[in-house]
Structure formats: structure tokens, C-alpha cells
Amino acid sequence: MIESIIESMNNGARYIIPLLIVGIPLYAMAIKQVKVYEVFVEGAKDGFTIAIRIIPYLVAILVALGMFRASGALDILLNFLSPALNFVGFPPENLPLALMRPLSGSGSLGLLTDLINEHGSDSLYAKIGATMFGSSETTFYVLAVYFGSVGVVRSRHAIPAGLIGDLVGAIAAVFFCKLLLT
Amino acid sequence: MLNYIWLGMMVISLIAGIFTGRIDEVTDAAINMSKTAVEISIGLIGIMALWLGIMKIAEKSGLISIIAKVVKPITVRLFPDVPPDHPAMGSIVLNMSANILGLGNAATPLGLKAMEQLQELNEQKDTATNSMVMFLAINTSSVQLIIPAAVVALMGATASQIFLTTILATLCSTIAAVIAVKFFEKMKRFSVENAS
Incomplete structure (x- = not known):
């Protein structure tokens, strides 16, 4: 019983990341008309500075x-x-x-x-x-x-x-x- | 505090290294770890960029403020210095959710975003605020529902047995860390003025 719950949780966890990466831009574009590509690139720029700063x-x-x-x-x-x-x-x-x-x-x-x-x-x-x-x-x-x-x-x-x-x-x-x- | 711990560890290492005859290993460790630190940081760039990009979209679309509102009753108690509608609250909640789900890769970028937003509220930029320490303590005590993949790989089928014990232990450590933060933050020796 516990085994199967844990197995399905760990299994479900595999879908979370791809679902987030696709789902968030999809919601933003479809419902809120956000320019997803432009906004993504704008946010991603910070990745470099933060990583270097540490x-x-x-x-x-x-x-x-x-x-x-x-x-x-x-x-x-x-x-x-x-x-x-x-x-x-x-x-x-x-x-x-x-x-x-x-x-x-x-x-x-x-x-x-x-x-x-x-x-x-x-x-x-x-x-x-x-x-x-x-x-x-x-x-x-x-x-x-x-x-x-x-x-x-x-x-x-x-x-x-x-x-x-x-x-x-x-x-x-x-x-x-x-x-x-x- | 970090000054003493950092120097203390290196002095002890030097003495212990001489004493145990492992001074060459100490030298190698110092040099190799400095390389490792840079490799870890550089390795973070891609993943940071990915999640910060997705985060920005989530922010622009209003998703983050929706999530922040939902968990407001808990977050205002843990982080009383942060205005309830501040974007930092959204990042904090997303970081915690990523940790709970065992998404370590996503948790770090979200956590660093939260730190950046908490820093905007900080008046003394080189000193941690109460909220920063609380946020860090919750992160280091690791609230996690999914057993780490490395443990599953090592333990095989036995891994399912430690599911409950891991949750109970992590709950205890998180509660203890939160209480410790709340207790220490009122103490004079840890105040912002006396900060070290």
C-alpha cells in the first residue's frame, strides 16, 4: 500500500518539471497575453550574474x-x-x-x-x-x-x-x- | 560568526593535517575545492537562466501573486518583516514548493530570486535580515516529500521504508530550526547592530 503510493508520487514527480516549463508560458500567453519569449529572455539574463556573483x-x-x-x-x-x-x-x-x-x-x-x-x-x-x-x-x-x-x-x-x-x-x-x- | 568559523576550520585543518600526516591531502583539497566551487557556479548558469526566465513569465502573468495570496496566512507569520504582497513572498513560496516536491534544480534559482527580493527590503546590505535567516533555516532543514533520487538508487526497494521516517525527521528539524530562528532573533548578541 505505502509502496504503491510512494511509487506513484515519485513517478508523478517526473512530470512536474516539463509541465511547469510548458504550463506557465502557456497560461501566460493564452490567458494573459504575455509576450512569453521576450519575457523569458529578460528573466533568464539574471541567471548569469547571480551564478557568477556566488x-x-x-x-x-x-x-x-x-x-x-x-x-x-x-x-x-x-x-x-x-x-x-x-x-x-x-x-x-x-x-x-x-x-x-x-x-x-x-x-x-x-x-x-x-x-x-x-x-x-x-x-x-x-x-x-x-x-x-x-x-x-x-x-x-x-x-x-x-x-x-x-x-x-x-x-x-x-x-x-x-x-x-x-x-x-x-x-x-x-x-x-x-x-x-x- | 562566519569569520570565526571559516578561520577556525582552516586552522584546525592545518593542525590536524600536520598531526595526522595528511598535509598533502589538505593542500590538494584546498586547490581542488576552489576549482569545484567555480565549476558548481558555472554549472548553475544554465539552470538559473531557465528557471529565472520561467519565473519572469509566471510573475508577469500574475501567477506568483495568486500563489502568494493563497499561502498568506502562513507566510505572514514566518516573515513578518516582508509586506504580504511583496514579490519576495511569491518566490519564497515557490522555492518551498520546489523543495517539498524534491525539485532541487528548480529550488535553488527560485531561492536565489527570493534572496534578491529580500535584499531589496534590507537596509544594511551586508547583514542578514530576520526574514533571510528564517528563509535560509527553512531551506537548510529541507522540507521534502520525495525521497532523493540518489537514495532511491542506493537503497533500491528498501527506500520506501524510509518514506515516513524521512518526513517525520524533516518535520522535526524544520520546526526546531524555525523555533531557533524566532528565539535567537530577539537576542541582543544576534541583533543587526551587533551582527557578525
Whole structure:
């Protein structure tokens, strides 16, 4: 039952983008007499400037994150945190992914792949990992891109609030997987 | 805050790299990631142009203001500093809808458009407004109904089992992030005057 609902949702999602790309101009032209081609080109011009504007911010954030990952600092942090988290029922197997998720999209996908290869996609670790991956975003990347695109450098409470969301999401992933899938 | 985090991460990386003997990897990472950052940005140009073009049509035809009106009861509470009929509201809602439907490709251009419109309302251009932080927090905590394609590819049939847990976890993280934003924005150390 749930399987078929999910399958049809994921199936339906395939149609959304083409329907939007065609449907919006169609509505605009047919109902509102908008000059769709001219307006499209006018809007599309901004794509270049915005994409170029985020480069320096993205370089800054990704370089720092890349160095952090490559240096092994994350592993040292894991060794410190594992015993304490194990004590409160957070599986140490899922800790690297929980820490990596806000930092790097490709890094956390790699860790999820490892989890699935090592424990099998039917294992609780894999399910917790996949839940974590699907329920959260790469916080630092989103911050660099979104704030960078408008030149905001003083982020105020964005980082603490985002990380609290990530933390609660990771704990919730463990909680709900243990509750519903075991 | 970003100043400390950015420098802190690099200093820790340097020390950890020396300590673990992975200093060459640290060097490579720095150089490669700077290239990656540019590749990601350049790669965004086409997709940005496509969605911003479609967005402009949606805006001109009045579709965006229709959508903004429908969800007004929620958005005015989340973004009290933004006038309810401001175009930013429309972009914010479209960005959230794209995220909920798992349309990552469309969500980013729509989100950046929303940021641009929020920036028009910002008096101190280098500092984030309450609405910007709220918008970012909702985005990073990722409200998503469709399981990411990468997860489906990795998990196979098991992916359907994590559908419910993913929705519940993402709901918790989004609610926590929204509460955290509302709580922090009143604190003096995060005020616009003391911004860092």
C-alpha cells in the first residue's frame, strides 16, 4: 500500500518539471497575453550574474570545508564524540554521516554509500543514514550560495539556528527509525 | 560568526593535517575545492537562466501573486518583516514548493530570486535580515516529500521504508530550526547592530 503510493508520487514527480516549463508560458500567453519569449529572455539574463556573483563565497566555504575533511579533523572529532553518543543511544555507525551532512553533500552521499555497502540496505544503520540524508540539507553550502548571491557576509543567527535544525533532524532520524523500523 | 568559523576550520585543518600526516591531502583539497566551487557556479548558469526566465513569465502573468495570496496566512507569520504582497513572498513560496516536491534544480534559482527580493527590503546590505535567516533555516532543514533520487538508487526497494521516517525527521528539524530562528532573533548578541 505505502509502496504503491510512494511509487506513484515519485513517478508523478517526473512530470512536474516539463509541465511547469510548458504550463506557465502557456497560461501566460493564452490567458494573459504575455509576450512569453521576450519575457523569458529578460528573466533568464539574471541567471548569469547571480551564478557568477556566488563564486567568491563558494570558493571560501568549499575550500575550508574541503581542508577540514581532508585533514582528518572529522575523524578526531568522531573519536571524542562516539563514547558519549553511544551512551545516549545514538549509534556510532551513523555519527560520521550526521556530522558530515551539514558540511558536504558529496561527502555525506559517500558515507551513506559506505553504510549501505557495509551493512546492507535492509540494516537499521542504512535506514537511519538514508533518513538523515533525505531529511536535511548541506547547511554550509546553502548558506554560502544564498547569502553569497546577495553579498550578505554577516549571517547573524543563521548558523546556530541551522545547526540546531540539523541536530534535531539527526536525533529524530534515529528516534523514528528505531521506533518504526525495528 | 562566519569569520570565526571559516578561520577556525582552516586552522584546525592545518593542525590536524600536520598531526595526522595528511598535509598533502589538505593542500590538494584546498586547490581542488576552489576549482569545484567555480565549476558548481558555472554549472548553475544554465539552470538559473531557465528557471529565472520561467519565473519572469509566471510573475508577469500574475501567477506568483495568486500563489502568494493563497499561502498568506502562513507566510505572514514566518516573515513578518516582508509586506504580504511583496514579490519576495511569491518566490519564497515557490522555492518551498520546489523543495517539498524534491525539485532541487528548480529550488535553488527560485531561492536565489527570493534572496534578491529580500535584499531589496534590507537596509544594511551586508547583514542578514530576520526574514533571510528564517528563509535560509527553512531551506537548510529541507522540507521534502520525495525521497532523493540518489537514495532511491542506493537503497533500491528498501527506500520506501524510509518514506515516513524521512518526513517525520524533516518535520522535526524544520520546526526546531524555525523555533531557533524566532528565539535567537530577539537576542541582543544576534541583533543587526551587533551582527557578525
